[in-house]
Amino acid sequence: MNSTSNKRIALISVHGDPAIEIGREEAGGQNVYVRQVGEALSQLGWEVDMFSRKVSADQDNIVQHNPRCRTIRLTAGPVEFVPRDHGFQYLPEFVKQLLKFQKENGIKYEVVHTNYWLSSWVGLQLKKIQGSKQVHTYHSLGIIKYNTIDNIPLVASQRLAVERKVLETAERIVATSPQEKHHMRTLVSQQGNIDIIPCGTNIKHFGSVDRDTARAALGFDADAKVVLYVGRFDPRKGIETLVRAVRESKFFGDKNLKLIIGGGSTPGNSDGRERDRIEGIVKELGMSECTIFPGLLKQEILPTYYAAADVCVVPSHYEPFGLVAVEAMACGTPVIASDVGGLQFSVVNENTGLLVPPQDVTAFSHAIDRILENPEWRAALGKSANMRVMSKFSWDGVASQLDSLYTELLQPVKERVLVAG
Template identity: 60%
Template sequence: KRYPLRQVHTYHSIGIVKYQSVPDIPQIAQTRLNIDQLCLETAERIVATSPQEQQFLRELVSPLGKIDIIPCGTNIEKLGKISKTDAREKLGFNSEDKIVFYIGRFDSRKGIETLVRAMAESKFRHSPNLKLIIGGGSRSGCSDGLECDRIRKIVHELGLNDMTLFTGRILDEDLPLYYRAADVCVVPSHYEPFGLVAIESMASYTPVVASDVGGLKFTVIPEVTGLLCPPKNHLAFTEAIDRILSHPEWAKKLGEAGRKQVEAQFSWSGVALKLSELYTQLLSEPAQRLTIKQKF
């Protein structure tokens, strides 16, 4: 603002929403909340990634500021380009396997425990073909490593060791194989501003079971591209996952609809075009000079 420059801002997450699902609020919280509000009120434009995020900003952060909705995107040219059979062969899985896939950080807010407990209640639990793949790296002694250890302990206590595979960090070139090999991808987050995993899965023709929160309400269309469940409700996740595993032809239709949805709304080229149009518009307008009061 001193120079002045046009500022376009997208929130990685919204502090006031994030802290609602955190048991121990950090000391930096008030500073974070002040900066969230300052960005919204002073940037030339805020880009929200979903209507739900726009609503949170308006209701919980500030009624001031200009907000456009432009979703996140994914590279559809690298996803869904291999057959399910070939993907499974490359990863060492059988055609009869029922594969449930999670990919993401090891963080209690990601709801991995909900997924694990859901699998323990599955009607397919005692089938040798049921597989749970938990993808994501972690560091020993750090918060993600401690969460990984906690999840492994729950898996052991529930007797799910034989069906569960912890892959560690999955390389970018291998991730499309896992998405395509899976029968269902699960996003059990307690809070998710957008949920990139959901659209990556949909781009791979794989139906999604996700928490009915945040941007996942925008990206996943219930009964069309997947199913939504109340967060932290493992029995609801069990029912949704089992429905998809029990009806492969319906699951295929969900996957095909998901791919079309991503092609229409969430491709890199489409998102880039919308952002380019926004930047062009803002560059045609004079930049604002503002005196910003220190609030933190």
């Protein structure tokens, strides 16, 4: 094998297709993570193959993003959307198809980086069958999720067992924040090798628009008070808390106040139902005039929305990382976030934004008022937010840390021992 082909990596993301449109049901941070990591690694000379499950007949089997980075869609189970809690049964077929792809193309993936627990099971099989080394990013931990929802799915015990097994046996686990690592250690297992490598953001893209240009583009007055939410419609994202907090704000009733709730949804699906529920609350609270639902915001327009906002609010009940927070911060917009998980890592309280207890309407309302009533402080928080992202959360920085990790794993064992010794 020559040196170029040695730098080959499979990123496996069974349900999070890196080539699809982001911001709808089950398409969020994980899809962005895999795509951005993949593209950034290819710039560092890696041959990157990103594997996902094909969910519609009109999807191409292979999407070439650049000469060294592609998405490969395998047919495993019905060629239609399957909620992730029902996806486990199709994984053996996914493994089979991946092995077939390897054979047909004369490739063997020495290292696979798996994403979310479904893919981690695929990685465990590849390790068993052909000795692939496994790196794994959880994106969400079952044990935390099941503590915050009422309807525990049937697949829960399977998921918890797989999540424990991969932590104890993968060559390396990537925690995206110190908080996530702490949760793995205290709630999943004491065994296993965990590195902390955060999620990132495209700092050239986010941060490319200034506030005045953004406001002009969206038709907002210079003195508008703009509160922004971006994300999927999911009850655990806490949009209801934000809506109620804005209703309690001292600025409610001021014609300059705008609440933007951005994110896609499909009528009849779970995100469509959540959007209907939120719209119902907005109506009931008499907030229809000040609330805007722009629908799915494409990545191209997102910097304009973030830059136009006075504050971006991330009211999630839990968030292992929370890409939206760092995207807003990169655009120079302070963030008010729930004091949970990875948000405690990205948002520095009183410095780049404010952290408040999750689901606490009054605390969110008070935090929003503090920022809206003090434009100079707001600007200072935004500046620190931008600087924090520049120094800590660029995809290029994330990719170079992953590059070192994979390179270490690809070294023959003897060399690794020598280096360690």
